[in-house]
Amino acid sequence: xxxxxxxxxxxxxxxxxxxxxxxxxxxxxxxxxxxxxxxxxxxxxxxxxxxxxxxxxxxxxxxxxxxxxxxxxxxxxxxxxxxxxxxxxxxxxxxxxxxxxxxxxxxxxxxxxxxxxxxxxxxxxxxxxxxxxxxxxxxxxxxxxxxxxxxxxxxxxxxxxxxxxxxxxxxxxxxxxxxxxxxxxxxxxxxxxxxxxxxxxxxxxxxxxxxxxxxxxxxxxxxxxxxxxxxxxxxxxxxxxxxxxxxxxxxxxxxxxxxxxxxxxxxxxxxxxxxxxxxxxxxxxxxxxxxxxxxxxxxxxxxxxxxxxxxxxxxxxxxxxxxxxxxxxxxxxxxxxxxx
Numbered sequence: 001x002x003x004x005x006x007x008x009x010x011x012x013x014x015x016x017x018x019x020x021x022x023x024x025x026x027x028x029x030x031x032x033x034x035x036x037x038x039x040x041x042x043x044x045x046x047x048x049x050x051x052x053x054x055x056x057x058x059x060x061x062x063x064x065x066x067x068x069x070x071x072x073x074x075x076x077x078x079x080x081x082x083x084x085x086x087x088x089x090x091x092x093x094x095x096x097x098x099x100x101x102x103x104x105x106x107x108x109x110x111x112x113x114x115x116x117x118x119x120x121x122x123x124x125x126x127x128x129x130x131x132x133x134x135x136x137x138x139x140x141x142x143x144x145x146x147x148x149x150x151x152x153x154x155x156x157x158x159x160x161x162x163x164x165x166x167x168x169x170x171x172x173x174x175x176x177x178x179x180x181x182x183x184x185x186x187x188x189x190x191x192x193x194x195x196x197x198x199x200x201x202x203x204x205x206x207x208x209x210x211x212x213x214x215x216x217x218x219x220x221x222x223x224x225x226x227x228x229x230x231x232x233x234x235x236x237x238x239x240x241x242x243x244x245x246x247x248x249x250x251x252x253x254x255x256x257x258x259x260x261x262x263x264x265x266x267x268x269x270x271x272x273x274x275x276x277x278x279x280x281x282x283x284x285x286x287x288x289x290x291x292x293x294x295x296x297x298x299x300x301x302x303x304x305x306x307x308x309x310x311x312x313x314x315x316x317x318x319x320x321x322x323x324x325x326x327x328x329x330x331x332x333x334x335x336x337x338x339x340x
Contacts, residue, residue: 011039071185083298126192140308156318163322164202175333176242221249230257266331286327
């Protein structure tokens with residue numbers, strides 16, 4: 001096993017300097033930090049012993065790093081938080097909720113104290129700047145979400161790529177040939193947030209596989225934005241008969257907007273969504289949906305973390321299989337309507 005002394009020797013620094021680079025306890029030069037990070041990568045250093053070292057001074061507190069960034073649907077992410085807290089209590093752990101956008105420095109500050117034993121990290125980006133530190137931190141961590149590469153990390157989430165594809169498969173089976181994805185707010189895509197990117201990828205790949213005409217439309221989380229997207233879709237895709245919604249805040253406003261433009265659901269337009277089950281089932285027109293399994297994801301994230309704290313091996317990747325529930329919002333495609 002590679003030790004911190006091996007990293008120090010390879011980088012030409014003292015072991016204490018490597019420790020400072022990992023913990024942030026003392027400032028070091030950017031050049032020295034780069035040498036240390038290069039040595040860590042080349043040697044494959046993983047401080048697995050960190051969890052065992054913590055065993056004698058446990059705080060019985062987990063940190064839930066849940067930055068409330070713009071474009072995030074707070075009610076949905078709070079479902080994950082409640083699930084994590086509930087599961088942690090079963091293991092006699094409390095949860096410290098961190099909602100500020102602090103990035104790498106915030107993680108260093110928390111890990112540098114005895115406040116928490118381990119971390120659960122949410123709102124993961126494809127190329128998340130927190131990943132290098134999480135890979136070498138002396139606190140175990142689990143990510144709810146997937147970056148571009150999960151190597152050296154422990155990640156769990158719904159398989160959002162498959163979820164996007166499953167919605168398209170359902171619409172294709174019903175005969176729909178022109179479909180659109182109304183997605184997350186634009187800033188969510190601009191940040192490279194993993195779940196949004198993967199839904200769009202799964203949607204587009206499935207549409208191409210079935211030979212469907214498709215388009216992706218980010219949408220601000222407001223009724224006015226939903227109305228604007230509905231108008232644009234009907235203007236640019238007059239043959240549209242199937243819509244997938246991955247933006248909880250605009251699901252019903254979008255259906256209302258289509259209704260005000262003369263389209264009924266599912267008579268003229270079939271709508272499927274990726275959203276919490278209770279929202280889909282409770283809509284004015286119950287919506288065919290792939291559920292976001294926040295309770296299962298939160299519970300399993302805590303279980304993975306407890307195993308890591310106990311020194312057990314866990315898989316790098318855990319993807320939950322999506323399941324689609326048909327409801328009243330989708331139906332076989334009818335004869336093409338005339339353009340307004």
